Amino acid sequence: MRNIAAAFAASLAKSRPLAANPLGALLSPGERALFVRNILELSAARGFGTVPVIEFFATTGLPAEDIYDRARRASLYDLVQDHWDSRLVAPGASVSAELAPEKSDGDPSEKSFAVQSTALRDVFFDLAMNRFEAMEEQRKGALSLLNWPLRNLAGPPIMAGAALRTARRLFFLAGQDSLPADPRHAALAVVLWRAEQAWRGDESGDFARLMARLDGDLRQIEDLARRVRRFGRPDGQAPA
Numbered sequence: 001m002r003n004i005a006a007a008f009a010a011s012l013a014k015s016r017p018l019a020a021n022p023l024g025a026l027l028s029p030g031e032r033a034l035f036v037r038n039i040l041e042l043s044a045a046r047g048f049g050t051v052p053v054i055e056f057f058a059t060t061g062l063p064a065e066d067i068y069d070r071a072r073r074a075s076l077y078d079l080v081q082d083h084w085d086s087r088l089v090a091p092g093a094s095v096s097a098e099l100a101p102e103k104s105d106g107d108p109s110e111k112s113f114a115v116q117s118t119a120l121r122d123v124f125f126d127l128a129m130n131r132f133e134a135m136e137e138q139r140k141g142a143l144s145l146l147n148w149p150l151r152n153l154a155g156p157p158i159m160a161g162a163a164l165r166t167a168r169r170l171f172f173l174a175g176q177d178s179l180p181a182d183p184r185h186a187a188l189a190v191v192l193w194r195a196e197q198a199w200r201g202d203e204s205g206d207f208a209r210l211m212a213r214l215d216g217d218l219r220q221i222e223d224l225a226r227r228v229r230r231f232g233r234p235d236g237q238a239p240a
Contacts, residue, residue, distance in 0.1 A: 021078050022070040026062055029086075035060055036083040039076055040141030048145040049073070049152075073148070074158055080145055081162040085169050087134035088127045121218045123174045128192065131166070132199050132210060143200065163189035191217040 027035055038059050042051050053071050135142045149155030167188040171178045178184065191214070198213035 021075060021082055023067075023075050023079050024082065026066060026070070027060065031060070032079070032083060036080050037138070039080055040138040040145065042141075043144040044138065044141035048077075048141070049148045074154070077145060077148065077158060078162060080142075081166070084131050084134050085166050088131050088166075088169060088173055120174060120176070121222050124170055124188070124218055125214060127170055127173055128195065128214060129207070129211070132195070132207065135199065136205065136207075146196070146200075159193070160189065163192050166192055187221055191221060 024032070035056075039048075039056050042048075042056060053073055053076065054067075056076055057067055057071065149158045152158070164185050167185040168178070168180070168182075170188060171182070171185065194217055195210055195214040199207075199210045202209045
C-alpha cells in the first residue's frame, strides 16, 4: 500500500484538468444513474476488471457505433466516480447559500483552508460524507471497481485524476473559487484518498473509522495552512 500511496502522490503532481468523460454525453442523467447501477451490480457479481467492457453496455440500448471509440474500462471507472461526485449534494437538493461556509473577516484574497476556519472544514466533511454514503449503497461493486486500478500499471494516474476532479468539485460547492491547477486540490485529493482507505475498513457500515480519518486529516491540513500563512507574515502572527 505504501508503494501505491507514493505512486498516487507522484501522479497528483503530474495531473492536469481532465476533459469531460466521453461517455457522459451519450446518456441522460437518469440513464447514467441506471448505467452506473448496472456497472456496480456486474462488478459485485463478477469483478469490474473481468467483465468484458461491451457487456456493461448491454442494458443501455446504445448503438455499437456510438461506443466503439468511447468504451474503455477507464472511462467506465471515471463515469462511476462522476456519479458519486453528483451525490456530493444530497439527491434532489439544489446548490444554495446554505452550502457556503460563513464568511470571515480575513483577507478574501488569501486562499487557504484556514480562511473561513472551521466552517469550511465542516462543509468539506459533510459533502464528502454524502459521497461515501452513495458509495456504501453498492459497497461490494464499489470495492471491486476501486480495486481495479490497484492492479493496473496505469492505475495511479487514473486514481489521481478522479480524486483531483472530486476535490475541485468540493471547492466549487463550498463556495471557494479556485484555478484548475490550484495546489489545494492536490492536498484535498490526498485527504479524500486516505478517507477512502478508511472507508474500505469500515465493514460495519457505521463510518466510525472513516469519519475519524476524514475529520482528523481535514484538521491537520487546516492547521498546516495556518502555519504556512503565519510563517509568511512579517510579525509572525496569523491573521485574525
